[in-house]
Amino acid sequence: MSLNKNLFPGNWDGNITHEIRLSRKKPVIMAGPCMFENREIGFQVGSFLKKKCEQLNLPFVFKSSYDKANRTSANSVRGPGVKQGLEWLKELRQELNVPILTDVHSTEQALEAGNIVDIIQIPAFLCKQRELLVAAASTGKVVQIKKGQWATPEEMLEIARFLEKCGNSKITLVERGSCFGYNNLVVDFRNLVEMHKDGHAVIFDATHSVQLPGAGCGKSSGLRHMVHPLVRAAVAVGVDGIFMEVHPNPEKALSDADTQLHMQTAEIILEDIAQILF
Amino acid sequence: MSFFSSCKNFIIEINYQFSKPSVDASVFQVYDFSQWKLQSDSVTTKNLLEANIDWLKKARAESIHPFGVIVSSPKEIELAAKYAHFIYIPGELCRQSDILEAASQTKLPLIVERGCFLAPIDVIRVLEKLKDADVALVDCGTANGYSDTLLDPRVLFLIKKTGKKFGLHLSDLLAPEGISYTHRPNWLSDSSFIEAFVATGQALGASFYVIKSYGKAAISTEIALKYTSGKL
Numbered sequence: 001m002s003l004n005k006n007l008f009p010g011n012w013d014g015n016i017t018h019e020i021r022l023s024r025k026k027p028v029i030m031a032g033p034c035m036f037e038n039r040e041i042g043f044q045v046g047s048f049l050k051k052k053c054e055q056l057n058l059p060f061v062f063k064s065s066y067d068k069a070n071r072t073s074a075n076s077v078r079g080p081g082v083k084q085g086l087e088w089l090k091e092l093r094q095e096l097n098v099p100i101l102t103d104v105h106s107t108e109q110a111l112e113a114g115n116i117v118d119i120i121q122i123p124a125f126l127c128k129q130r131e132l133l134v135a136a137a138s139t140g141k142v143v144q145i146k147k148g149q150w151a152t153p154e155e156m157l158e159i160a161r162f163l164e165k166c167g168n169s170k171i172t173l174v175e176r177g178s179c180f181g182y183n184n185l186v187v188d189f190r191n192l193v194e195m196h197k198d199g200h201a202v203i204f205d206a207t208h209s210v211q212l213p214g215a216g217c218g219k220s221s222g223l224r225h226m227v228h229p230l231v232r233a234a235v236a237v238g239v240d241g242i243f244m245e246v247h248p249n250p251e252k253a254l255s256d257a258d259t260q261l262h263m264q265t266a267e268i269i270l271e272d273i274a275q276i277l278f
Numbered sequence: 279m280s281f282f283s284s285c286k287n288f289i290i291e292i293n294y295q296f297s298k299p300s301v302d303a304s305v306f307q308v309y310d311f312s313q314w315k316l317q318s319d320s321v322t323t324k325n326l327l328e329a330n331i332d333w334l335k336k337a338r339a340e341s342i343h344p345f346g347v348i349v350s351s352p353k354e355i356e357l358a359a360k361y362a363h364f365i366y367i368p369g370e371l372c373r374q375s376d377i378l379e380a381a382s383q384t385k386l387p388l389i390v391e392r393g394c395f396l397a398p399i400d401v402i403r404v405l406e407k408l409k410d411a412d413v414a415l416v417d418c419g420t421a422n423g424y425s426d427t428l429l430d431p432r433v434l435f436l437i438k439k440t441g442k443k444f445g446l447h448l449s450d451l452l453a454p455e456g457i458s459y460t461h462r463p464n465w466l467s468d469s470s471f472i473e474a475f476v477a478t479g480q481a482l483g484a485s486f487y488v489i490k491s492y493g494k495a496a497i498s499t500e501i502a503l504k505y506t507s508g509k510l
Contacts, residue, residue: 070373072400074407078375105376106351107325125370125393128456129350130312131325148370149395150421152459179421182397214400 009160009199010169014240016118016142017099020059022172022201026277028241029053029270030101030119030203032063034256035079039088045246046096048263049270056274061099061119062092063243068255069105070125073218077254082109090116101144107135114139124148124176124208127159137166144203146174149185149213153194160200174243175234176205183215187230192237203241204234206269207259222259224250228269235276242273281364281387282414282443285344286485289502290389290445292348292366294492303343305499308366308389309334310348327354334361346389352380359384369393369418378407387412391447394421394454398436405440414443416488418450424459426466427451429475434482445486446479448472448502453495472497476505 008014014022022028031049036042046062053060066085068078079085085102093100099118104110110132113120120136122129124146136143143163147156160171173195177185187209196202209230212221231242247253250260261269291300292308300307311327327334327347337345344363349355350371358365365381369391372378381388388411392401405413415437419427429451437444449455452475453467476487487506489497 069375071375072373072403074375074403105374107353125373128370131350131354150393150454152424152457154457154460158457178424179395182399182420213395214397214403218403 008169008201009171010164012169014201016061020061020099022240024238024240026057026059027235027239027273028059028061028203029273030061030063030241030243031246031266033247033253034065034207034245034260035068035077035254036064036066036085036088037079037254039091041248042088042092043095044248045263046092046098049246049266050096050098052267052270056270057278058270058274061101061241062089062096063101063121063245064089065103065255067105067109070123071255072214072220076219079255082112086113086116093117104132104136107131110135110139114141118142119144119172121174122146124151124174127151128155130162133159133163134166137163137168140168140170142170142172143168144172144174146176146205146208147178147191147195149177149179153191153197156195157198157200160198172201172203172241174203174205175209176243177209177211183212183221185209185211185213187233189233189237192234192239196238201240203243204231204239205243206231206234207243207245207256207261210259211256212258216258220256220258222256224259224261224265227259227261228265228272231269231273232276235273244269280412280443281344282412282485288486289499289506290346290366290486290488291499291502292449292488292490297491300343300499302499302503304503306344306346306364308346308348309337312348312350312354325354327357331357331361334358337361349377349381352376355380355384359386362386364389367391369396369416372396372404375407378404382408382411385411387414389414389416389445391416391418392433392437394418394427394450398430398433401437401440405442414445414485415440416445416447418447419454421454425454425456425462427454429478431478431482434479434484438483443485444483445488446475446484447488448475449488449490449493449495449497451475452497453493455490455493455495458494467494469497469501472501472505
């Protein structure tokens with residue numbers, strides 16, 4: 001690794017695509033609706049964020065999930081499913097010309113999504129699932145691993161080393177809050193520093209970090225008003241990317257209704273990030 | 279009738295891949311083929327459970343006592359269900375709907391760990407996903423900062439109210455698996471705490487105890503039986 005040459009471990013240049021590159025000087029904005037509820041919402045949010053990020057000279061990656069596989073309740077909506085979801089993501093990638101990130105929950109999904117998306121995300125609860133990591137690594141795509149809410153930053157570095165042994169050095173590690181008693185999370189900003197020890201790109205997940213898991217009577221609740229101050233803190237500490245979920249009408253969202261950002265709030269936060277950086 | 283009601287007073291020993299079955303009828307083996315090998319020097323792209331299916335067949339043919347297999351995906355559940363007497367689901371996966379549904383469909387007895395991140399009140403959500411499966415629950419403790427868990431009596435009290443048999447994971451309570459937090463104090467690994475864990479479990483109705491035969495919190499069956507003798 002050479003920080004002077006802005007290279008990541010394995011001599012990875014941090015390129016997600018030819019146009020979008022990870023860098024501490026200009027963190028990548030990874031944002032979109034939590035669930036790809038329907039085509040309209042995905043394109044509405046994606047178009048809005050792309051335009052805003054272009055105006056602010058911030059690199060942008062569209063994020064959305066096609067399957068929420070670990071909902072608190074068995075009765076909660078899970079999303080459009082892998083087939084429809086990947087189809088929409090593919091369309092959005094082509095029409096908006098933006099890189100795509102989505103999360104996977106099985107080896108089969110990892111291989112399938114690897115044909116379409118630019119970043120494969122391993123969910124926090126699955127961050128130590130060996131077979132899933134092997135499959136994600138084999139796609140050759142950027143693998144983004146969320147830190148388990150109970151996991152140590154040291155474990156995340158070991159997981160990254162494991163992925164490198166699997167032949168894929170294109171790794172990003174994500175802080176998304178640590179367990180803080182029951183139904184609560186706290187952001188340990190030391191993790192942004194610790195997880196960067198080996199030089200890997202570190203992303204701050206601003207909207208999941210403010211979750212109150214399972215605190216909403218059969219669903220997760222959250223502290224949306226905390227997103228903005230935590231983003232400011234993360235940018236101040238230094239990160240390669242900011243992850244946040246945005247929805248046209250969060251109160252009516254089918255998942256993470258208490259933590260997704262209104263588009264207007266996302267706009268304010270993006271402007272603030274640009275102001276801090278530039 | 280529940281498998282767990284007919285198997286009273288037992289120890290579950292988790293082994294990393296192969297080990298000789300215990301001769302003690304009160305010790306059930308669980309085999310973990312997907313053990314996270316953080317320190318591994320070699321990486322195989324093969325599914326470790328699939329790669330060891332012949333061994334599992336042999337174990338089934340020769341086993342005297344029921345044994346279980348730790349699973350990490352619906353595909354592994356399908357494979358394991360052909361040979362194992364029961365399925366063991368690790369805490370990290372206790373919210374994964376596909377895994378719970380696939381496990382439930384096997385109709386085999388299931389042992390499900392409560393993830394250290396899961397509020398005890400949400401255990402009921404896990405059981406809802408398992409529908410009418412024959413389930414026993416394992417408490418591995420509640421995350422307490424990094425590389426430490428707390429045995430919370432409120433958790434055992436709430437688990438007991440579900441009506442399911444439950445056990446305590448002595449190894450995870452002593453030291454959770456994975457790479458330890460650099461600044462973890464040494465006194466937390468004092469093995470004499472096992473006595474306190476067992477006493478708490480006994481007081482609140484635990485039916486069995488789980489130990490690991492490998493790793494930094496390995497506990498031998500002899501030690502486990504010594505602490506739990508007459509207390510189950």
